[in-house]
Amino acid sequence: MQITPGLTRSQFESLFRNEYKGMLLFALRFVKDEEAAKEIVQEAFINLWEKRQSINPAGQVKSYLSTSVRNRCLNYIRDNKRYSGTLLSLENLSPGPYIEEHDRLELHELSRQIQNAIAELPGKCREIFELNRFENMKYQEIATHLRISVKTVETQMSKALAHLRKKVDVTGTG
Amino acid sequence: MEKEPTYYELLVTRYLSGEATPGEITELSSMAGQNPENETIIREMSQAWTAFEKTRVNESVNLDAEWSLLEKQLPVTGQVIPFYHLLLRIAAVIVILAVPLFFVFRYLGHPSLNEISANTGRMDAILPDGSKVTLNNGALLQYPDHLKGKIRSVNLKGEAYFDVAHDAAKPFIISSGEIRVEVRGTSFYINTQSTGGDFELVLTTGKVELYFNDRSGHPEVLVPGQKAVIRDHTISILPNSDPNYMAWKTRKIAFNNVSLNDVAATLSKVYQTDIHLGNPLLAQCRLTATFDNQSLASVLNVLKATLDINIRNSGTLVEISGKGCR
Numbered sequence: 001m002q003i004t005p006g007l008t009r010s011q012f013e014s015l016f017r018n019e020y021k022g023m024l025l026f027a028l029r030f031v032k033d034e035e036a037a038k039e040i041v042q043e044a045f046i047n048l049w050e051k052r053q054s055i056n057p058a059g060q061v062k063s064y065l066s067t068s069v070r071n072r073c074l075n076y077i078r079d080n081k082r083y084s085g086t087l088l089s090l091e092n093l094s095p096g097p098y099i100e101e102h103d104r105l106e107l108h109e110l111s112r113q114i115q116n117a118i119a120e121l122p123g124k125c126r127e128i129f130e131l132n133r134f135e136n137m138k139y140q141e142i143a144t145h146l147r148i149s150v151k152t153v154e155t156q157m158s159k160a161l162a163h164l165r166k167k168v169d170v171t172g173t174g
Numbered sequence: 175m176e177k178e179p180t181y182y183e184l185l186v187t188r189y190l191s192g193e194a195t196p197g198e199i200t201e202l203s204s205m206a207g208q209n210p211e212n213e214t215i216i217r218e219m220s221q222a223w224t225a226f227e228k229t230r231v232n233e234s235v236n237l238d239a240e241w242s243l244l245e246k247q248l249p250v251t252g253q254v255i256p257f258y259h260l261l262l263r264i265a266a267v268i269v270i271l272a273v274p275l276f277f278v279f280r281y282l283g284h285p286s287l288n289e290i291s292a293n294t295g296r297m298d299a300i301l302p303d304g305s306k307v308t309l310n311n312g313a314l315l316q317y318p319d320h321l322k323g324k325i326r327s328v329n330l331k332g333e334a335y336f337d338v339a340h341d342a343a344k345p346f347i348i349s350s351g352e353i354r355v356e357v358r359g360t361s362f363y364i365n366t367q368s369t370g371g372d373f374e375l376v377l378t379t380g381k382v383e384l385y386f387n388d389r390s391g392h393p394e395v396l397v398p399g400q401k402a403v404i405r406d407h408t409i410s411i412l413p414n415s416d417p418n419y420m421a422w423k424t425r426k427i428a429f430n431n432v433s434l435n436d437v438a439a440t441l442s443k444v445y446q447t448d449i450h451l452g453n454p455l456l457a458q459c460r461l462t463a464t465f466d467n468q469s470l471a472s473v474l475n476v477l478k479a480t481l482d483i484n485i486r487n488s489g490t491l492v493e494i495s496g497k498g499c500r
Contacts, residue, residue, distance in 0.1 A: 016244065017237050025231050029224060032192030035395075042244050049248055081196035084203040087189070090213060091220045111229040132191060133230060135397055137413075139193050145413040158179035158187040165222040 007052040007061070016045055019062060023069050029093055030073035031082075034136060040076060044068040110168070117167035121160055128153055129160035186216050190223045238342070247391055287316045292332075295446070296423065301328075304339035305346065308423045311446050333365040335423050338380075349387070353404060356383040356393065363419050373404035376414045384409055418444075425467040434459040434481065438494070445470040448491045455498025456483065 007015070020041065027037035044065055048055065055061060077083040118126060131137045131145065132153075139157070143150045179187070185202045188194040194202065206216045290299050292309035299307050303321045313332025321328075326346040338346045340359025348355040350366040353373055360380025368374045375384065377400055383393035384402050394409045396402055401414035421427045421444045429437055435457035438449040447470065451457055459481050465473050474485050474492065483496035 013241065016241055020237060020240055021231050021235050024235065025224075025228055028227055028231070032190060034192075038240075039392075042240075042247065045244055046247055082194075082199055084199050086203040086207050087199070087216070090206055090216050092217075107228065107232060110225055111233070114226055114229050133226070134234065135399075139191075141413060144415075154184055154188065154193075155179060157191060158184050161187050161190070161219055161222060162179060162183065164226055165218050168222050168225050 007048075007055050007057050011057050012049055012052065015048075015057075015061060015065075019065060020045075023065060026066060027069050027073050029091060030070070030088070031076050036076060037073075040072045041069060044072060113168050114164065117164050118160075120167070121163060125156045125160050128156040132157060182212060183215065183219070186219050190220060287318060287329075290315045301326075303341065303344075303346075306337040306339075308335045310334065310422050330364065331366055333363075333367070333422070335361070335363050335420065337361040352387045354385050354387055354390065356385070357381070362396075373402075375402045376400075376416075376419050377402075378420075425465075427465045427473075429461045429463050431460050431462050433457055434461060434494070437461050437477070441470070441473065441492075445473075447489075450491060450493050452493060452495035453498045455500065456494060456496060457498075459483070459499040 023041045023044065024037060027040050028034065031037045031040060047068060048061070048065055055064070074083070118129070121129065128142055128146070131142045132139070137145065139150050139153045142148075142153045146153075182202075182205055185194065185198060185205070188198060189202050202216075206212050290297065290307075290309065291314040292311050295311050297309045299309070299315075301307060301317060301321060302319075303326055305326075307315060309315060310333035313330070313334050315331075315334065316329040318327065324344060326341070326344050327349065328347070329349050331350065336348070336357075338357050338359050338361065342358050346357050346359075348357075348364065350364075350373060353366075355364065355375060357380065360382055361378040362380075362382055363374075363376040363378065365374045375382070375396070377396045377398050379398055382396050384396065384404075385393040386407070394402065394411060396411060399414055400411055401416075401419075403410050403412070417430075418427050418440050421440060425444065427440060427444065429440075432440075434451065438451060441447075442449045461477065461480065463476055463480065465476070470492075471487065474487060477483065477494075478485050481496070481499075483494055486493045486495075
């Protein structure tokens with residue numbers, strides 16, 4: 001359909017809707033702060049829009065985008081003294097651009113496993129984990145909210161993660 | 175069910191959940207490389223974390239909201255415009271020019287801002303878009319005729335509770351000085367002039383964005399149960415610890431082992447009257463009680479009976495006296 005090179009607004013919007021979640025996940029692996037990760041992904045899309053005339057929509061838009069997200073993340077963790085080459089390589093984040101496979105069935109199965117694993121957590125542990133992950137509350141905020149120590153929050157978060165590690169089949173992820 | 179986590183596992187969890195300090199990251203980094211076992215632990219914990227995040231992001235991210243946030247920031251200049259697009263743009267310029275002139279003429283004709291103020295106690299109102307607002311005594315709300323236009327914009331001074339009608343296409347923006355509160359459809363309590371002069375907002379349902387007028391691209395986002403306080407041009411977000419923040423509207427008050435000092439502060443806000451403690455030791459008395467739509471006189475009677483105190487109510491001032499508690 002496209003005669004002239006460049007990305008139209010509707011192509012850009014559908015690209016955003018298709019790739020946003022994958023890019024956010026990718027950014028979250030570097031930058032463990034949701035708001036910062038969101039901002040980085042937004043910036044990468046804005047940068048893509050500014051360069052849209054030189055972008056071939058049939059070409060490697062996605063790899064351009066993921067490279068852009070990765071570089072912005074690396075800059076962010078460097079600037080905020082959160083950079084560690086060792087951890088990045090252990091998390092398998094150093095090489096190449098990011099390719100996310102969209103397998104709905106696989107994601108559905110993963111989601112089921114994770115829901116089951118979370119349902120198995122003891123009440124307090126589950127509550128703490130959910131406040132942290134779904135309500136975006138920091139350890140300190142959870143401690144204040146539940147009138148418990150930060151140490152307890154930390155221990156329960158670690159137990160929740162240990163349980164996920166045991167129960168969730170992560171082959172093919174990360 | 176799980177054994178107690180080791181120091182190393184705690185560190186990995188802190189790192190993954192974004193709680194680790196730069197120092198802890200350095201420490202973790204050297205521990206992780208120490209032996210193959212540690213490498214395996216961090217790799218597997220990170221995989222489990224990522225797997226969880228994958229499902230969370232997939233289920234919880236709202237693409238419409240993220241797109242409209244992005245759309246606002248897209249620059250519109252510097253593109254090659256096909257001819258018919260250019261025509262559209264000219265039409266848009268005419269409309270853009272015409273709109274402010276239209277407002278100027280209207281403004282000259284008659285004031286286009288409507289005002290609601292609560293001068294004699296609480297006041298409930300329904301705005302033209304269907305949003306409900308309760309103003310507490312002394313609050314002032316201004317809004318343009320019919321709340322037409324791309325955004326629903328109102329000005330607020332004082333204390334109010336909003337239950338905003340949902341309209342995803344037209345954000346509802348409350349301005350108070352340089353502070354902006356942007357919502358689509360949600361309910362929340364707001365006080366632009368709380369005790370001490372701070373701005374306060376407590377979110378009941380839905381989601382609100384809070385920002386300064388010169389930083390609209392960087393909103394603070396609140397979730398239900400959170401409270402935002404703005405002091406010295408800084409927004410802090412914390413869990414709301416006051417269960418009685420809505421009592422001025424609902425007249426439902428619950429005190430759970432609350433000091434008489436705080437009881438007096440809540441009552442004076444709800445009943446719009448000054449309450450004075452005659453003896454500093456009275457502040458140490460604690461009260462557990464609930465009141466549902468009771469008059470000030472009957473609330474004071476309960477206080478008197480439970481705390482062994484004397485109360486004199488002159489109508490504008492309540493004076494509490496007694497030995498107090500230790």
